[in-house]
Amino acid sequence: MTTDTSEKGLESVIVRDLLAGGWKLGTSTDYDRAYCVDLAHLTAFVAVTQPKLVETFDLTNDSPARKQFLARLEKEISTRGVIDVLRKGIKHGPHDLTLFYATPSVGNAKAIELHAANRFSVTRQVRYSRDETRNALDLGIFINGLPIATFELKNSLTKQKVADAVQQYKQDRDPKEPLFRFGRCVVHFAVDDSEVMMCTELKGKASWFLPFNQGYNDGAGNPPNPNGLKTAYLWQEVLTPDSLTNIIENYAQIVEEKNPKTGKKKLRQVFPRFHQLQVVRKVLANVAIAGAGKRYLIQHSAGSGSRTPSPG
16 A cells, blocks of 8 residues: 655544544635634534524524624634633623533533533634635644644655744744734644644744654654654644643633833733643642642753643
């Protein structure tokens, strides 16, 4: 059998594994470039969880009512960021709309049912550009129709590496496009078959990408994977519905930082790096077994991100 070593081959592997893990498939034609939503999955989610609002907002028709609702949703995300909108929902007129159902408490049957109705979807070749170039991203992932992350993919077997994906984001992805504005997506991933880089805010050439690797032999990179690609942990472990739910609920956020010298305030979007996420989860798992009160030593290399986000 001939091995597909193209970017499309890597794209196919990621989509295949996500679908096997409970994700749904989106289509590029359902992506609304003006409002940055997957209308099909958004409508399907609301229809199951809040059916009366489908008719109220006229979600199944290209009408003034639907446009007013989508404009309201777009404004709320632009102002508050998609993380806060997922956590708290929005108000449109007299109506409250929930856009994500959090992890339910044990024994709460209704909450369990609603949580199971969340729709995690992946779309290939997302045509995001509003001009006639119709530029496309390799992959976009969505929760209930709202974009959460984007992917640029490369394959080292074709002499393209993760650094080329980073450059593509910096040079070819206009940060003024609605999808790339601050807070619209949680994270942007540059991925090849060996390494992953991440960025939480695209700024053209000034975009700051950080490694999102596991580390190998006390150094950078990722260990060999006997079952597939070195970077498969990203979509097989980090981006499972349960893991991503946990990240949205407890880790990802927009924080305000003040420059101690100038006094100027700046918003920064946070998405945990792999080692930060891993160590917090390991500590919490140990505490659940051994109980509180123990001390832990966490070692990390200089500059690897000691400001580990704490859940809650």
